[in-house]
Every structure is written in structure tokens, then in C-alpha cells.
Amino acid sequence: MSQVPPAHPPKIALKNVHKAFGSKVVLNGIDLEVGRGESLVVIGGSGTGKSVMLKCVLGLLSPDSGSIRVDGEETTKLRPREREKLLHKFGMLFQGAALFDSLKVWENVAFGLIQGEHMPRAKAKDIAIAKMGAVGLGPEVGELFPSELSGGMQKRVGLARAIADEPEIIFFDEPTTGLDPIMADVINELIVKCVKDLGATAVTITHDMASARKIADRVAMIYQGRIIWTGHANDIDNSGNPYVDQFVHGRGEGPIKMQVRAL
Numbered sequence: 001m002s003q004v005p006p007a008h009p010p011k012i013a014l015k016n017v018h019k020a021f022g023s024k025v026v027l028n029g030i031d032l033e034v035g036r037g038e039s040l041v042v043i044g045g046s047g048t049g050k051s052v053m054l055k056c057v058l059g060l061l062s063p064d065s066g067s068i069r070v071d072g073e074e075t076t077k078l079r080p081r082e083r084e085k086l087l088h089k090f091g092m093l094f095q096g097a098a099l100f101d102s103l104k105v106w107e108n109v110a111f112g113l114i115q116g117e118h119m120p121r122a123k124a125k126d127i128a129i130a131k132m133g134a135v136g137l138g139p140e141v142g143e144l145f146p147s148e149l150s151g152g153m154q155k156r157v158g159l160a161r162a163i164a165d166e167p168e169i170i171f172f173d174e175p176t177t178g179l180d181p182i183m184a185d186v187i188n189e190l191i192v193k194c195v196k197d198l199g200a201t202a203v204t205i206t207h208d209m210a211s212a213r214k215i216a217d218r219v220a221m222i223y224q225g226r227i228i229w230t231g232h233a234n235d236i237d238n239s240g241n242p243y244v245d246q247f248v249h250g251r252g253e254g255p256i257k258m259q260v261r262a263l
């Protein structure tokens with residue numbers, strides 16, 4: 001009997017994904033699903049492969065083996081044109097906002113609309129200004145250059161850019177790094193609001209547990225190249241997993257041994 005596929009496959013599904021750089025194994029059999037409209041936060045120590053995992057989903061890196069499906073479609077063997085089409089589903093807020101210094105703020109926000117979707121500048125500018133409004137930035141900010149903005153404002157601009165072409169999936173790479181706790185909370189609130197307004201699926205990488213608690217429906221912890229725990233955000237304090245417990249409470253002592261090397 002042929003199997004009937006489920007009506008709604010997970011938005012993103014990674015199965016047994018491996019990635020090594022030379023002899024260094026980074027992803028060692030990642031299994032992870034993200035549901036449609038879900039907000040998943042990935043936690044884990046520095047260098048455990050969180051960014052490498054996201055880059056594999058985006059196709060910026062090719063996994064050595066394993067399957068990565070988006071909307072049920074296998075993506076690891078896509079040709080460049082198919083990959084480009086797939087990437088239209090994604091928005092991304094990079095660590096440090098990654099704005100172009102030589103472009104005005106509105107041009108940064110409209111970048112994907114103008115370059116990727118070939119939208120006329122005037123129309124793209126209108127959309128950029130509307131998206132800036134959604135993250136609490138007035139139109140006058142659009143005429144400034146990124147270097148004239150505070151770190152918190154730059155993150156807002158990065159967020160406006162990430163949502164500009166209304167992606168189905170948004171990746172947030174350490175969205176609160178470098179912000180004071182109050183500004184971090186403002187950014188977290190905006191992320192939650194923007195993701196909800198779009199009905200998007202979100203995957204966030206963070207070390208910031210306050211951010212994880214605020215943003216996540218579900219949390220996944222990565223350790224030694226595998227997902228060792230996933231659970232509801234409300235359960236992270238009672239995970240029953242000593243690795244999660246140590247990470248969430250930031251304890252030096254525990255099963256996670258930090259590799260400290262003399263330079």
C-alpha cells in the first residue's frame with residue numbers, strides 16, 4: 001500500500017544531518033523538526049554548530065549527509081535556480097545586524113525587494129518605511145546611515161529588513177547579543193510581534209535565556225553535534241536533563257566540559 005503523505009509536513013525537517021570540516025565533526029546526526037508557525041529556539045554552547053546548522057538549511061554550506069526538507073521538499077541537492085527560489089521563503093536577522101554602511105537605512109531595509117524582487121525603488125521605499133514603522137522607527141530614520149544609529153536601532157533595522165518581503169520562515173542569529181537587558185527585551189517583544197503578525201515560522205539561535213524564554217514555543221539543545229533535548233519553553237527549568245540544566249542555569253560544574261585552550 002502506498003503511504004499517504006501528511007497534509008502538512010513540518011515546515012523544516014532535518015534528519016541525520018552530518019557536517020565536518022576536515023577531521024572536525026561539527027554536526028553529528030542532527031534530527032530536528034520545526035512546525036508551521038512555530039517559534040523554535042536553539043540553545044547550546046559556543047562552537048557547538050548552531051550557525052553551521054542554519055547555514056546548512058539555507059544552503060550556504062552543504063551537509064556531508066542527511067536530509068533537510070522545507071515544506072516536505074528535499075533541499076540538499078537543489079540546483080542554484082531552485083535554491084534561489086527556496087531562499088525567497090526565508091528572512092534572516094544576522095548577528096550584529098550586518099547592515100551595508102554605504103546605504104541609507106531605508107535602502108538597507110528595501111535591499112531584498114529591489115535586488116531580489118526587482119521592485120521599483122519608490123514602491124520598495126514605501127514598504128521599507130511601513131516595515132520600519134512596525135519596529136518602531138519613524139520615516140526620518142530611513143534617511144540616516146547605519147553608523148548614525150545605536151546598536152538597538154540597528155537591530156530594529158535588521159529586523160525590518162528580515163520581515164520586508166514577508167518571509168514564511170525567519171532565522172534569528174543571536175538577536176540580542178550586545179544589547180543592554182532593556183533593549184534586548186524590546187527586541188524580543190518586537191520579534192514575537194513580527195513573527196506573529198506574519199504567521200511565520202521562526203528559528204532563533206541564542207545564548208540569552210531571557211530571550212529564549214520570551215521567544216520560544218519550543219527549545220532544542222545542541223551538544224556535541226546532536227540535538228540532545230527538545231521541550232516546551234515552559235519546561236526548560238524542569239527538563240530532567242543535566243546538560244540542559246547546567247546550560248540554562250549557567251553553571252561551571254556539570255556534565256558539559258568547556259574546552260579551554262591556552263592561546
Ligand SMILES: Nc1ncnc2c1ncn2[C@@H]1O[C@H](COP(=O)(O)OP(=O)(O)OP(=O)(O)O)[C@@H](O)[C@H]1O
Pocket residue numbers: 021026044045046047048049050051052053
Ligand atoms: N566554514 C568553516 N570552515 C571550518 N570550520 C568551520 C566553518 N564554519 C564553522 N566552523 C567550525 O564549526 C564549529 C561550529 O561553529 P558554529 O559557528 O556553528 O558554532 P555556534 O554554535 O554557532 O557558536 P557561537 O555560539 O559561538 O556562535 C566551530 O568550531 C567553527 O570553528
